[in-house]
Amino acid sequence: MATRAKRRRVAGPVGGEDPAPVAGFLSWCRRVGLELSPKVAVSRQGTVAGYGMVARESVQAGELLFAVPRAALLSQHTCSISGLLERERGALQSQSGWVPLLLALLHELQAPASPWRPYFALWPELGRLEHPMFWPEEERRRLLQGTGVPEAVEKDLANIRSEYYSIVLPFMEAHPDLFSPRVRSLELYHQLVALVMAYSFQEPLEEEDEKEPNSPLMVPAADILNHLANHNANLEYSPNCLRMVATQSIPKGHEIFNTYGQMANWQLIHMYGFVEPYPDNKNDTADIQMVTVREAALQGTKVEAERLLLYERWDFLCKLEMVGEEGAFVIGREEVLTEEELTTTLKVLCMPAEEFREFKDQDGWGDDKREEDSLTVTNIPKLRASWRQLLRDSVLLTLQTYATDLKTEQDLISNKEVYARLSWREQQALQVRYGQKMILHQLLELTS
Numbered sequence: 001m002a003t004r005a006k007r008r009r010v011a012g013p014v015g016g017e018d019p020a021p022v023a024g025f026l027s028w029c030r031r032v033g034l035e036l037s038p039k040v041a042v043s044r045q046g047t048v049a050g051y052g053m054v055a056r057e058s059v060q061a062g063e064l065l066f067a068v069p070r071a072a073l074l075s076q077h078t079c080s081i082s083g084l085l086e087r088e089r090g091a092l093q094s095q096s097g098w099v100p101l102l103l104a105l106l107h108e109l110q111a112p113a114s115p116w117r118p119y120f121a122l123w124p125e126l127g128r129l130e131h132p133m134f135w136p137e138e139e140r141r142r143l144l145q146g147t148g149v150p151e152a153v154e155k156d157l158a159n160i161r162s163e164y165y166s167i168v169l170p171f172m173e174a175h176p177d178l179f180s181p182r183v184r185s186l187e188l189y190h191q192l193v194a195l196v197m198a199y200s201f202q203e204p205l206e207e208e209d210e211k212e213p214n215s216p217l218m219v220p221a222a223d224i225l226n227h228l229a230n231h232n233a234n235l236e237y238s239p240n241c242l243r244m245v246a247t248q249s250i251p252k253g254h255e256i257f258n259t260y261g262q263m264a265n266w267q268l269i270h271m272y273g274f275v276e277p278y279p280d281n282k283n284d285t286a287d288i289q290m291v292t293v294r295e296a297a298l299q300g301t302k303v304e305a306e307r308l309l310l311y312e313r314w315d316f317l318c319k320l321e322m323v324g325e326e327g328a329f330v331i332g333r334e335e336v337l338t339e340e341e342l343t344t345t346l347k348v349l350c351m352p353a354e355e356f357r358e359f360k361d362q363d364g365w366g367d368d369k370r371e372e373d374s375l376t377v378t379n380i381p382k383l384r385a386s387w388r389q390l391l392r393d394s395v396l397l398t399l400q401t402y403a404t405d406l407k408t409e410q411d412l413i414s415n416k417e418v419y420a421r422l423s424w425r426e427q428q429a430l431q432v433r434y435g436q437k438m439i440l441h442q443l444l445e446l447t448s
Helices: 020-033 082-087 097-112 137-144 150-172 185-199 265-272 288-299 306-320 338-351 353-361 377-382 383-401 406-413 416-421 424-447
Strands: 040-043 052-055 064-069 231-235 239-244 257-258 283-291 328-332
Touching: 020 040, 020 185, 020 265, 040 377, 082 097, 097 150, 097 185, 097 406, 137 150, 137 424, 150 185, 185 265, 231 257, 239 257, 265 424, 283 288, 288 306, 288 328, 288 338, 288 377, 288 383, 306 338, 306 353, 328 424, 338 383, 377 383, 377 424, 383 424, 406 416
Parallel strands: none
Antiparallel strands: 040 052, 052 257, 064 239, 231 239, 283 328
């Protein structure tokens, strides 16, 4: 049976329960009014990884597991330097939007009297986080080539470094009474970014409008729960508190799982440092880079005039905001998540020249969508032959970006002895590659 997804928690001694951090945390919960149901327990026993939450008694769907008062949340608004962070808000703006929370964490971590100290005791050991950003570059590239993770990590590392030296360090140096020298460290900042990435929550906007997203916040107790796509609990937001509610019945002794959203395995390993082994992650996806489809289409051109026309078609797709140099078409196991973008791209790149001129003159309007052009996974065999061929060529180019083929991965996964000898990182990376290749090979079968 496949191991369930795990987010590695390594706080406290390995092997056996250390009651001190849990007892201290539960005592703190009582002081701050964080109400835990008597039916649940915080434990390292019976969980998929490190600390988790387990049902002491059977729980029914709809039952409240715990409620966290807003005063117990740790954010830029509740920390002991909230006034300063609010006054300096303009100077702390960044691409991530996380700087105020990260400064709050940097301050509270080194403040001897921080009210959140018992909460920090249940955090994972920062020096042992398993995000790929902490892997040696050679290992990251070797194990995750083709998955999109190395490129995402490189962007993260560049942004973290820039944010730290241009905003965070100058702010800490300007307030030496609030930030001791031991927290003025790029390494620690890296670790806290990874922690916020994996453990923070973002309250949804009340209305889906153009407002900036809400800043992330740390939610004690809620961040103890591990993730599973088939989760059994969900966090609800209300004016006075955040409530974790059971979404299905949970038998006695079973672990309580939250979900971090509909995440593909490459996103889980990038943001949280773990994956769900195949085939458990029903939200897994594979990407086909948009420029790969352009490259596949260019392979079919024979003369310069055809190449120029293809670039004209591509520029038009850019104008329609259907494609971009860094974008990707996202394919799930059962659906195309970027259906409109991929349908329009295949149509524009494959239509006859005269039809394209007319389509362009109408700015992409006036073309009735045929039912057989509907781009669901099951409908792919019914697509026009030219569309199927371009999609197939794009998949073949995508598969070439990996260092290994599907059969190699299948042999590793099916041989339990060999798989068990792989390092933890090798196993996680293998699951990312294998899940993506299974989706891409399904596309090959559907386009043949």
